[in-house]
Amino acid sequence: xxxxxxxxxxxxxxxxxxxxxxxxxxxxxxxxxxxxxxxxxxxxxxxxxxxxxxxxxxxxxxxxxxxxxxxxxxxxxxxxxxxxxxxxxxxxxxxxxxxxxxxxxxxxxxxxxxxxxxxxxxxxxxxxxxxxxxxxxxxxxxxxxxxxxxxxxxxxxxxxxxxxxxxxxxxxxxxxxxxxxxxxxxxxxxxxxxxxxxxxxxxxxxxxxxxxxxxxxxxxxxxxxxxxxxxxxxxxxxxxxxxxxxxxxxxxxxxxxxxxxxxxxxxxxxxxxxxxxxxxxxxxxxxxxxxxxxxxxxxxxxxxxxxxxxxxxxxxxxxxxxxxxxxxxxxxxxxxxxxxxxxxxxxxxxxxxxxxxxxxxxxxxxxxxxxxxxxxxxxxxxxxxxxxxxxxxxxxxxxxxxxxxxxxxxxxxxxxxxxxxxxxxxxxxxxxxxxxxxxxxxxxxxxxxxxxxxxxxxxxxxxxxxxxxxxxxxxxxxx
Numbered sequence: 001x002x003x004x005x006x007x008x009x010x011x012x013x014x015x016x017x018x019x020x021x022x023x024x025x026x027x028x029x030x031x032x033x034x035x036x037x038x039x040x041x042x043x044x045x046x047x048x049x050x051x052x053x054x055x056x057x058x059x060x061x062x063x064x065x066x067x068x069x070x071x072x073x074x075x076x077x078x079x080x081x082x083x084x085x086x087x088x089x090x091x092x093x094x095x096x097x098x099x100x101x102x103x104x105x106x107x108x109x110x111x112x113x114x115x116x117x118x119x120x121x122x123x124x125x126x127x128x129x130x131x132x133x134x135x136x137x138x139x140x141x142x143x144x145x146x147x148x149x150x151x152x153x154x155x156x157x158x159x160x161x162x163x164x165x166x167x168x169x170x171x172x173x174x175x176x177x178x179x180x181x182x183x184x185x186x187x188x189x190x191x192x193x194x195x196x197x198x199x200x201x202x203x204x205x206x207x208x209x210x211x212x213x214x215x216x217x218x219x220x221x222x223x224x225x226x227x228x229x230x231x232x233x234x235x236x237x238x239x240x241x242x243x244x245x246x247x248x249x250x251x252x253x254x255x256x257x258x259x260x261x262x263x264x265x266x267x268x269x270x271x272x273x274x275x276x277x278x279x280x281x282x283x284x285x286x287x288x289x290x291x292x293x294x295x296x297x298x299x300x301x302x303x304x305x306x307x308x309x310x311x312x313x314x315x316x317x318x319x320x321x322x323x324x325x326x327x328x329x330x331x332x333x334x335x336x337x338x339x340x341x342x343x344x345x346x347x348x349x350x351x352x353x354x355x356x357x358x359x360x361x362x363x364x365x366x367x368x369x370x371x372x373x374x375x376x377x378x379x380x381x382x383x384x385x386x387x388x389x390x391x392x393x394x395x396x397x398x399x400x401x402x403x404x405x406x407x408x409x410x411x412x413x414x415x416x417x418x419x420x421x422x423x424x425x426x427x428x429x430x431x432x433x434x435x436x437x438x439x440x441x442x443x444x445x446x447x448x449x450x451x452x453x454x455x456x457x458x459x460x461x462x463x464x465x466x467x468x469x470x471x472x473x474x475x476x477x478x479x
Contacts, residue, residue, distance in 0.1 A: 048147075048287055049106045058103045058335045060084065063091055070094035091336060093131040101131070105141045107331050110287065114280035114305040118142050123310040128336045147283055169368055170323050173197040174222070174229035176240060177270040178210040179277065184293045191299070192218050195273050196229075198368060200311055201323035202273055204303045206296050210239045216248055223252065226323075232256045233270075273306065280305055304329075313378060314371050322367055325360050 049055050064084040067074075078085050078092050085092045093101065107113075109121045121138050125131065167173050175195045183189060188206040192214055195202040203222065207214040219232075232249065234240040236258050249256040280302050281295055290298075307320040308328045318328035410417050455478060459466040470478035 048289075050111045051287070051289075055103070055106070058100060058107065060091075060336060063093070063100065063335065066094060066097045066100050067092065070096055087130040090128055090130050093129045095132050095137075101137065102141070104129070104332070104335065105138065107335065109142065109145070112301055112305060112331055114302070114309070115145075115147060115283045116276075116280070116305070116309050119312055120309055123316050124330055124332055128332055147286055167198045168372070170199050170201075170364070171196060171226050171229050173231045173233060174219075175270045176215060176219075176232060176234040177274065178237070178239065179274050180210075181281070181295050182292065184296045186296060188296050191277075193270060193273055193277070194218055194222060195270060196319075196323060197233075197269055198371065199319050199322035200269075200273070200306075200314065201319040202303065202306055204277070204299045206299055210237065212239050212242050212244045215240055216244060219248065219252075228252045228254055230254060233259065235259055236261055276306060277302060313375060315367075315374050317367065317371070322364070322371065325364055 060083065067085045073094055073096065074085055074092065075087065078087050093104070095101075104125065105121070108124045109115060113120070113124070118135070118139050121142065122135055125134060125138070131137070173196070175193075175197060177193050177195075179191045179193055180189065181191055184206075187208040190207050190210045192205040192207055192210075193202060194205070203218070205214060205218045219228075222228075232254055234256070240256075241258060245256060248254075281298060284290075284298050284301065285292055285294070307323075308318050308330065310316045310318055310328075314322060320326055321328050406419050408417055408419055455466070459478065466478055470476070
């Protein structure tokens with residue numbers, strides 16, 4: 001190896017070997033540095049923190065302990081109670097307690113909360129805690145979270161110039177729409193979405209196909225719990241536009257309205273909830289490492305997420321709060337539950353119960369009025385912000401009158417006679433199916449379909465028929 005014509009090069013990092021081979025010449029490719037010892041910190045996973053074994057759920061006792069560590073940073077308006085330091089009835093969070101804040105942010109954003117965005121996360125935290133610079137901290141946390149960058153979906157374009165239906169109260173207008181979610185481990189492939197227009201309260205019903213039977217059962221179940229809505233809004237699909245749904249609307253004294261064809265933005269409230277369902281479902285499947293065919297088992301969690309999440313257009317109120325009057329629930333409630341239980345005396349007298357129900361109804365009406373006013377203001381601001389040029393139309397060729405080319409036709413079944421114009425004459429009409437068609441071209445047997453057989457073979461098979469045909473038509477060759 002050492003005896004070579006042009007020598008050889010040895011690349012080595014060890015100084016003793018370099019000195020052995022070439023004591024007078026060496027090329028140092030590396031720079032010597034001091035040896036250091038590093039120690040990795042135990043951190044929670046940035047992808048699935050709730051499934052991490054090192055993640056511990058924050059409790060109220062731990063929050064109180066952290067408050068005592070940063071007691072020198074307590075604001076002047078804070079009040080020291082038996083259950084911790086509070087400001088305005090809410091727990092105070094030290095801004096320097098980064099580990100505790102990160103765990104609270106995980107609970108408020110991940111898991112059952114469904115990664116619904118910064119505004120929802122801020123509203124949930126602001127209801128229970130007091131933290132300085134909450135929006136900056138929450139925005140920084142969401143921007144660093146990995147799953148949020150993969151599940152937001154496409155950009156939702158709001159249509160500011162859609163049809164505005166005046167909805168004075170809850171359960172007045174019900175939207176129905178089918179959403180295809182693919183194969184599952186069962187028979188379900190579709191999901192029926194029922195949504196109240198005013199409060200955004202919704203229910204999700206899995207089904208194997210988009211049919212009228214599922215829609216009828218879902219509407220009857222909605223009726224037995226909340227009452228029947230006065231108006232139903234859906235598309236023009238055969239699963240909702242049929243005689244069964246027509247009879248049901250007639251029996252329940254409801255009005256079933258259909259959005260125009262090829263204008264899905266008019267039923268935009270159903271499209272928005274479909275977008276939210278897909279986003280929450282996508283992130284829950286990724287976070288729990290589930291197969292996409294497990295979507296049926298996640299529907300109860302998704303429905304709870306949609307109904308218990310604050311909505312900005314509703315004045316940061318929850319749909320379940322506006323629709324049923326019940327308080328909204330969140331996973332953060334476990335961290336703020338006081339140690340001492342508070343007992344309440346519920347009135348059981350009939351008069352007191354009636355007064356309590358009336359007070360609840362009045363408060364709900366006030367909330368609904370505030371929601372309507374807020375939606376009208378938002379719509380007015382959006383329309384004022386939208387700028388455009390009004391389209392100008394020029395008159396072109398048009399028909400001023402119809403020429404007297406009419407026909408008198410008779411219905412084959414009823415015998416009724418009609419005077420119609422030739423251009424409007426329909427060659428096929430199915431009134432029950434709501435389908436009409438015009439004949440374009442009559443296509444009968446073509447050349448490729450013509451079949452022939454020698455006459456002598458036909459005469460051998462059926463001689464009597466061939467002889468009769470020849471005698472009747474005077475064909476002597478066949479006799």
